[in-house]
Amino acid sequence: MAGTQRTPRSLDYPQPVALLRNKQSETPEPTPGLLPGTGDGKGRPTPKRKESEAANKRPLVPTDRRAxxxxxxxxxxxxxxxxxxxxxxxxxxxxxAKDKGPARRYVRDYVDARWNIAEYFLPIALLFFVVMIVTTGRDAVISFVVLAALYVLVLIAVVDAVIMWFGLKKRLRTKFGEIPKGTAFYAVMRAFQLRRSRMPKPVHAKHGVYPE
CATH class of the missing domain: 4.10.910 (30s ribosomal protein s13; domain 2)
Incomplete structure (x- = not known):
């Protein structure tokens, strides 16, 4: 009825005392054998973070730099x-690293087996320069002829190196299926070196022994 007062029902909220008791009951009991202040039961206190970091630090520079x-x-x-x-x-x-691998070894063997005009470019060019120095100011005709011959030698050596590379390129594709990057430069530079001064040393002592 409208004039009647309803008695409020008591809400079933846990009382503070009950909550305190529950928390105290949930507190784990200390494991027997472990003493207060011992981290892992080893009979010694757990090292602090600063102590652990200091123990793990190693010097970046050796103490004896001269040694x-x-x-x-x-x-x-x-x-x-x-x-x-x-x-x-x-x-x-x-x-x-630039000389390792079966492809590079094959290139060396092929270049060493071939008679390359570029192989004799350096000694012949040195001879031409000496002649030019001697004849400069004395005989202009001889100096011009020597200079022209030097340019012709450079052209012949380059053409011969290109021919060598096309033959080697075909062999590399047949044997390895692909040609590693920088192989052409590697082969041409070796062709322009004297055979005796090439490193790594040629495997065969004479020309004409081509790799299989």
């Missing part, structure tokens, strides 16, 4: 000596 420098130089000398011996003997394990 470290001497060791580094000695290691470099040994590496260079090992690499030089590998270039002479053709040991693939210690060759520079």
């Amino acid at each position: 470290a420098g001497r060791d580094a130089k000695s290691a470099q000398r040994e590496a260079r000596a090992r690499q030089y011996q590998a270039m002479k003997a053709g040991d693939e394990r210690y060759l520079p």
Whole structure:
């Protein structure tokens, strides 16, 4: 009825005392055998973060810089000596990266087997320069002839190198299926070197022994 007051029902909210008791009951009991202040039961306190970081720190620079420098130089000398011996003997394990691989070895063997005009370019060009220096101011005709012959030699050497590369390119595709980048430059530069001064050393002592 409108004039009648309704008694409010008591809400079933947990009382503060009950909540406190529940929290106290949920608190885990200490594991037997572990003492207060011991982190993992090893009988010693857990190290602090600063102490752990300090223990893990290592010096970036060696304490004895002179000794470290001497060791580094000695290691470099040994590496260079090992690499030089590998270039002479053709040991693939210690060759520079630019000379490693079966394709590069095939290129070297092919260029070494061929008679390349470019191989004799440097000594002939040196001879022409000497003649030009001697005849300069004395005989203009001879100087002009020598200079023209030098340009003709350069043209012939370049044409011969191009012919060599086309023949080698066909062989590389047949054998390996693809041609690694920089192979043409590698082959031409080797062709312009004297055979005795080429590194790695030619495998065969004479021309004409082509790789299979």
